[in-house]
Amino acid sequence: MRIFWLGLCWCVLAGMAQAAEWEVASHEPGLTIYTRAVPGQDLKDFRGVLRVQASMREVVAALMDVETMPQWFFNMKEARLLDDGKGNNLVYFVIKGIWPVSDRDAVISMSVQQNPQTLALSMQGTAMPASYPLMRERVRIPRMKSGWVVTPVSLHETEVRLDGNADPGGHIPLWIANLVVVSMPKNTLRNLRTLLQKQPYSTSNLSQEPRLLKQLARVKYPELVP
Numbered sequence: 133m134r135i136f137w138l139g140l141c142w143c144v145l146a147g148m149a150q151a152a153e154w155e156v157a158s159h160e161p162g163l164t165i166y167t168r169a170v171p172g173q174d175l176k177d178f179r180g181v182l183r184v185q186a187s188m189r190e191v192v193a194a195l196m197d198v199e200t201m202p203q204w205f206f207n208m209k210e211a212r213l214l215d216d217g218k219g220n221n222l223v224y225f226v227i228k229g230i231w232p233v234s235d236r237d238a239v240i241s242m243s244v245q246q247n248p249q250t251l252a253l254s255m256q257g258t259a260m261p262a263s264y265p266l267m268r269e270r271v272r273i274p275r276m277k278s279g280w281v282v283t284p285v286s287l288h289e290t291e292v293r294l295d296g297n298a299d300p301g302g303h304i305p306l307w308i309a310n311l312v313v314v315s316m317p318k319n320t321l322r323n324l325r326t327l328l329q330k331q332p333y334s335t336s337n338l339s340q341e342p343r344l345l346k347q348l349a350r351v352k353y354p355e356l357v358p
Contacts, residue, residue, distance in 0.1 A: 180317030186328040204323035
């Protein structure tokens, strides 16, 4: 029996190790994109890590300004908050399809958590495809887990990590799907860096959205030590 449990533990640990093997898919100064194969899935996971000369407060303000995301998020056509009447924080967005692929849309539930020691802020989204009516000429993404992790490096430098794993739904040629797994986070993080380096990002757009303010009310930012 002991041999059985040792064998079972070894299999679990081996599976965890396999799932944790990230490979560099793209690298440039300050920005690295990783991918990894997922057992039983054709589409790879992705992870993008960006170092940007901007404060954590500016980065968080940009990421939480949902309606302006199509200005910098790769191939995003539309993004808005939804009111489901239950107090849930839902975001609806549309991603433009690459011919011959149709547009995709998604409804995600968003949660925010912060590490009290490192101040790293985790903003995670999980697909809730049945929470909003299906739209014509758009394929609803049935499964998705994605999120941002924002970690202060200093008062004026921040690490931004974008993770994602999804089933895009419908039929997409595998070569296109795995091409997007790299190009989407790379272009998104490039655009975010450009946005943040133009000028300090204003939080004024958040002041009229109570749900976002509620999410951010308890977030702590690094402060200058006297």
